[in-house]
Amino acid sequence: MSAAMCILIIALAVAPLSTWLGTAAINWTARAAGRSPLPQVACFIAGFANMAALVVLVLVLRPTGSAPRELLAGVLFTAAYGFCVNFLNWFVFTVTETSMHAHLLVEIGHAREITRAELEQRYNKTTIVAARIPRLLELGQLRLDGGRLYLARSWVLRSALALRVLRRLLGIPPTPPQETAAPSLREGGAAR
Amino acid sequence: MESALFWGLATFGACWLVHWGVWWIRIPKGYLVWLPAIFWVLPLGGISFLWASGATRPLTETDWFALILAALLHLTVSACYICGYAGITEYSPSAEVLLAVREHMPQGLPANGLRISSFTEHGLTSRRIEDLQASGLVAIHDGRVSVTRRGRFALDLSRVYRVLVGVDPTGRG
Numbered sequence: 562m563s564a565a566m567c568i569l570i571i572a573l574a575v576a577p578l579s580t581w582l583g584t585a586a587i588n589w590t591a592r593a594a595g596r597s598p599l600p601q602v603a604c605f606i607a608g609f610a611n612m613a614a615l616v617v618l619v620l621v622l623r624p625t626g627s628a629p630r631e632l633l634a635g636v637l638f639t640a641a642y643g644f645c646v647n648f649l650n651w652f653v654f655t656v657t658e659t660s661m662h663a664h665l666l667v668e669i670g671h672a673r674e675i676t677r678a679e680l681e682q683r684y685n686k687t688t689i690v691a692a693r694i695p696r697l698l699e700l701g702q703l704r705l706d707g708g709r710l711y712l713a714r715s716w717v718l719r720s721a722l723a724l725r726v727l728r729r730l731l732g733i734p735p736t737p738p739q740e741t742a743a744p745s746l747r748e749g750g751a752a753r
Numbered sequence: 754m755e756s757a758l759f760w761g762l763a764t765f766g767a768c769w770l771v772h773w774g775v776w777w778i779r780i781p782k783g784y785l786v787w788l789p790a791i792f793w794v795l796p797l798g799g800i801s802f803l804w805a806s807g808a809t810r811p812l813t814e815t816d817w818f819a820l821i822l823a824a825l826l827h828l829t830v831s832a833c834y835i836c837g838y839a840g841i842t843e844y845s846p847s848a849e850v851l852l853a854v855r856e857h858m859p860q861g862l863p864a865n866g867l868r869i870s871s872f873t874e875h876g877l878t879s880r881r882i883e884d885l886q887a888s889g890l891v892a893i894h895d896g897r898v899s900v901t902r903r904g905r906f907a908l909d910l911s912r913v914y915r916v917l918v919g920v921d922p923t924g925r926g
Contacts (some may be wrong), residue, residue, distance in 0.1 A: 566818045573825055581918070590920030596839035600920045625754050625815065634755035638826065641758070645829035652836045654918065657911045659847075662881050666900065667923055669891055670908045674899045690869060690876060693847045702851060704868050709861035710854050718855065720840075721848030738902050744819045 565622040572618055573642060575613055580650045583607030595617065601700060604654055612689025615639040659696070757819040761826025768792045768831065784838060792831035848876075 585604035619635040657663055661684075668684055668737040669675055694710075697703040697717070704713040712718065772791045781787045787788050803809050812820065854862050882898065885891040890904035900908065914920045 562814045562818055566814070570818070570821055570825075573822070577819060585918045589885055592919055599906065600918070619754070624818065631754050634758045638754050638761070638822065639764075640757045642826055642829055645826075645833045646754060648833045651785065653914075654831075657915050658920075661846075662885060665878070665889055666885060666904055666908060667911075669885075669898050670900045670905065676763055676896055676899045677879070677882060677898060680882065680898060682820065686869070686877055688869070689846050690850060693850050694864070694867075697847055697850060703854060703862060704845075706861070710864050711861040712851065712854055712858055714856070717852070718851040719924055721845065721851065723767065724841050724848070724919070731773065732780065733842060737849070 564589040569619060569622055569624050572604060572615060574640075576615060576643065576646045580607050580646050583610060585648060585656070586737065600658065601696075601698065604651040605647070608643070608650055609610045612640060612643025614641045614649060640647065682715065754819075754822070757826065760819065760823035761830070764796050764823065764832045765792075765834075766829040768795060768827075769810035769834070771795065784842070785835075788835045788838060793837065796827065829901070 569628070582605045584600070584607040587606055589601055591597070591599070591603070596725045598673050616636055616639045619639045620632065623635075625635070663685060668680060669726065672679075694703065698705055701714045701715070702712075702717045728735045768791055772788065775781070775787065775791065844871075850867065853867060853869055880891070882891065882893075886893055889901055889905075890907055891898050892901050915922050
């Protein structure tokens with residue numbers, strides 16, 4: 562195998578590690594500057610920077626020649642691969658940040674021993690939604706103006722609609738079970 | 754690169770069709786066993802069979818390069834799909850909040866008037882406690898829930914990861 566091929570394979574193989582290190586470096590830099598880190602944003606910045614570096618690398622190395630189709634395929638390949646690495650890096654962080662299973666485990670771990678009723682009182686529909694709204698505002702998915710919530714950028718919503726299509730394709734109910742009498746949910750968890 | 758891109762995506766597409774077929778017959782409960790079996794074991798088995806049967810010609814350096822790249826692409830795309838599959842089956846509260854706000858666009862929705870009729874308390878909390886118990890991460894004795902040794906290991910792992918990545922040791926849920 563040529564040197565260019567070997568370099569590209571090594572670069573692709575270390576891309577997950579370099580993306581993760583980039584995310585950590587951004588968060589630590591933010592902390593050092595006295596700012597609170599925006600970890601999901603850091604994941605995206607590190608991921609897309611890594612993806613761009615891979616695209617540049619394939620254009621410089623040209624491991625299978627300089628034919629336009631090969632170059633285009635190289636760019637598409639590294640972009641797709643970089644995007645997936647970006648997603649996986651963000652996903653691992655998200656599991657520790659927003660996963661409800663993980664959060665319940667943390668709550669139980671902190672309490673050492675807790676009854677189910679106490680657990681459900683601490684971590685319920687109201688508290689879950691109350692934690693989501695500030696994050697959606699932080700990520701620019703929602704906008705708060707004059708006490709009203711508006712949709713802003715909508716990639717999370719688009720992903721949710723795409724997931725509904727996938728659920729239909731796979732024969733899974735597209736929406737979660739509905740409550741017959743819906744409780745009122747208020748920002749800050751003050752309702753009920 | 755062209756053949757690597759083609760074969761990487763074609764392998765994922767073929768595996769997805771197998772997954773779709775299996776799911777239409779019956780949706781398996783243990784998707785963490787079924788999806789890796791379909792997306793990783795099946796193509797590995799297919800390639801091994803082709804190799805063992807002598808149906809493939811000797812590979813050149815370029816073929817090896819394309820094969821490694823195609824395998825890397827298939828591995829990452831399918832890993833994304835398997836990780837994202839939880840999002841297909843679990844329903845995200847964030848997505849439900851956005852869908853609720855969307856119903857009130859363009860006039861917007863009062864922040865204190867947000868109502869989410871989807872999700873039940875059982876689906877959000879109780880069922881997840883049962884999942885944690887089934888995974889051996891928590892144990893329930895006399896109605897009291899506690900973390901098992903495996904659960905403690907998972908918590909420590911998560912804490913170390915979060916400290917290294919430069920964020921608070923505990924997520925916000």
